[in-house]
Amino acid sequence: MSFLSMEPIALEPMIGTVTSPERGGVAVFLGVVRREHAGRGVTALEYSAYHAMAERECRAVVDDAEGRWPVAVALRHRVGHLAVGDVAVAVVAAGGHRDEAFAACRFVIDEVKRRVPIWKKEMYEDGSVGWVDPTDPAGIRPARPMEEPAG
Amino acid sequence: MRTISATAVRIRVLLFARFAELLGTADCELALPAPATVRDVLARVRGMPGGEAIPERPLCAIGLEQVRPEDPVCDGDEVALLPPLAGG
Numbered sequence: 001m002s003f004l005s006m007e008p009i010a011l012e013p014m015i016g017t018v019t020s021p022e023r024g025g026v027a028v029f030l031g032v033v034r035r036e037h038a039g040r041g042v043t044a045l046e047y048s049a050y051h052a053m054a055e056r057e058c059r060a061v062v063d064d065a066e067g068r069w070p071v072a073v074a075l076r077h078r079v080g081h082l083a084v085g086d087v088a089v090a091v092v093a094a095g096g097h098r099d100e101a102f103a104a105c106r107f108v109i110d111e112v113k114r115r116v117p118i119w120k121k122e123m124y125e126d127g128s129v130g131w132v133d134p135t136d137p138a139g140i141r142p143a144r145p146m147e148e149p150a151g
Numbered sequence: 152m153r154t155i156s157a158t159a160v161r162i163r164v165l166l167f168a169r170f171a172e173l174l175g176t177a178d179c180e181l182a183l184p185a186p187a188t189v190r191d192v193l194a195r196v197r198g199m200p201g202g203e204a205i206p207e208r209p210l211c212a213i214g215l216e217q218v219r220p221e222d223p224v225c226d227g228d229e230v231a232l233l234p235p236l237a238g239g
Contacts, residue, residue, distance in 0.1 A: 118238030
């Protein structure tokens with residue numbers, strides 16, 4: 001199973017892969033496409049990735065979390081064209097109790113943002129397009145127009 | 152097996168997201184005088200049309216592992232230049 005998905009993320013199967021009768025605490029984090037960024041209205045966005053490295057980094061993040069806490073973790077990140085309200089990333093952490101589940105879930109989403117090579121191109125209400133850049137004071141750098149999604 | 156060639160280092164540069172847009176390509180082949188470092192690769196790419204907007208020290212990876220500008224590049228390496236990450 002890969003961590004990156006071109007298809008919408010199905011949460012229930014993810015939960016099913018990590019729950020067990022011993023794991024009584026299950027924490028879920030969903031990152032959802034917001035309709036606003038840096039004061040601009042977002043209409044759609046596109047995630048791209050360095051696939052081979054992103055898969056490897058996701059694996060490492062999950063392994064790190066499962067090494068630090070007694071949990072089982074499921075992680076998926078969308079790539080491709082997304083609309084406002086779509087789930088961009090999902091983390092499920094299941095442990096014996098809620099403390100380790102919440103801690104591992106928080107760790108995984110923070111590490112995904114910090115080390116997984118994924119990029120986000122946003123389309124705005126005024127027709128302009130930008131690359132999200134957390135290192136830039138404006139948060140956005142100009143981009144070329146987005147290609148229409150196939151189909 | 153990464154080997155250091157006596158004369159030239161031939162590598163493939165992978166460009167992503169905004170960097171690919173700036174250069175107008177997702178990859179290119181380069182030959183550099185040996186020995187070469189990631190910094191030499193960056194200097195060459197930043198000298199290409201559109202490349203001047205790439206920062207001096209972007210995130211870089213060789214063989215899916217992050218590397219530093221002073222790290223060596225070897226014949227046959229794939230050197231990935233990564234814009235600021237924006238996943239999640």
